[in-house]
Amino acid sequence: MEFDLIARHFTRATPGAVLGVGDDCALLAPSPGMQLAVTSDMLLEGRHFAPQDSPAGIGHKALAVNLSDLAAMGATPRWATLSIALPAADDAWLAAFARGFFRMAELHGIELVGGDTTRGPLTIAITAIGEIPPGQALRRNGAQAGDDVWVSGVIGSAAAALAYRQGRLFMEQIDAAKVLPALYLPAPQIALGIALRGIATSAIDISDGLLADLGHILERSSAGARLEFAALPVLPVLQAYLHEPVARECVLAGGDDYELCFTAPAARRDAVRAAAETAGVAVTRIGHITSGPGLTVVAPDGQPLPVDKTGYDHFDE
Template sequence: MEFDLIARHFTRATPGAVLGVGDDCALLAPTPGMQLAVSSDMLLEGRHFSPQDSPAGIGHKSLAVNLSDLAAMGATPRWATLSIALPEADDAWLTAFARGFFRMADMHGIELVGGDTTRGALTISITVMGEVPPGQALRRDGAKAGDDVWVSGVIGSAALALAYRQGRLFMEQIDAARVLPALYLPTPRVELGIALRGIAASAIDISDGLLGDLGHILQRSQVGAILEFAALPTLPVTQAYLHEKVARDCVLAGGDDYELCFTAPANRRDAVATVAQSAGVAVTRIGRITAEPELTVIGTDGQPLPFDHTGYDHFAA
């Protein structure tokens, strides 16, 4: 049964691998002179997605969040492994899941080369592998005082959608429809990450919240930052709800954005704008790095904005 499931849903040609699905191990030949970037993420039903969510959307999101890690390192996607625990063998669910997964894989040229299936609570675990030239990986420890802080795209939309879905924020249905796609179908900024090699001093993807994820850069780089709340890029529909504290928290610390937060020297602003335009992604300068190891958000009144938390806690109740 297990091997039939793998053969039906997850076995495809893998011209970029020496040997793909079907043996005890895949055989991979990285491009000579390149370094491998490897990352793993796990998604659990009830924690990262709901039972009623579209299986195609789950397939899309499960790979997208992993590709976002490669984007944050400036790595070119190459290969992935996929392990799934399923309560039961459900061909219709797997067919739709595989459709969403492979649509995302084909968009970014990544090949599925192995994995595992077993019975259990619905759990999806993916490992992705990418390539980056030596010394050019975007890391968290390169931010310097005086650097600009940037984010790609818009933030807060996915968290706003989740708050609406959980009943923590009332939204008009027409407004909710504008933010829900960000929760279900995130876009990894792979092309932008690659384009920022040699320009960005540090980078991270925003998965657990802007303040929390930027905090990882600040901690690793031993610096601080001052951000301007008014500069944070959000959808107009999000701005309409910012009078609500929960909406402000969604923007600052909501998570699930899968945008890139990165720093770059102030004299590279033109270069950042040029590569962002070539990648087709809007970027916004939201603050600057400081020597003092403290993170401050300045509100519209020019005063520091209080915040209760900085990001998603995977072990919170």
């Protein structure tokens, strides 16, 4: 049964691997002179997605969140492994999941080279592998005082969609429809990460919330930051709800954006904008790195904005 499921839904040609699905291990040969970037993420039903969510959407998101980590390092995606625990062998669910997974994989040139299946609570674990030239990885520890802080795309939409779904944020149905895709179909910023090689001094993807993830850069870089709340890029439909504390929390600490937050010297602003144009992605300068510790968000009136929550806690009940 297990091998039939694998063969039916997950065995595809892998011309970029020495050996793909079908043996005890995959055999991979990185391109000459390249380093491997490896990341793993796990998604659990009831924690990261709901039982009623589309299996195709779950397949898309499960791979997208891993590719977002590669994007944050400036890596080019190459391969992935996929392990799934299933309550039962549900052929229709797996077929739809595989459609979403492989649609994302084909978009970014990823080959599935192995994995595992077993019975258990619905859990998806993916390891994604990319390549990057030595010395060009975007890391978290390079931010310097005076660097600009940038984000790609818009933030807060996915968290607002979840808050709406949970009944914590009232939105008109027509407005909610504009933020829901961000929750279910995130787009990893692979092209931007690659374009920022040699320009950005640090980078991270926004998975747990802007303040929490930027906080990781500040911790590793022994620096602080000052952000302008009015500069944060949000959809116009969400802008209309920012008088609500929960909406402001979605923007600052909601997570699930999978945009890039990165730093670069002020002298490289033109290079950042050129990289963004090459990648076809909008970027916004939202603040700057400070020499002293701490992260301050400044309200439009110039006063520090009180922040009760900085991001998603994986162990919070």
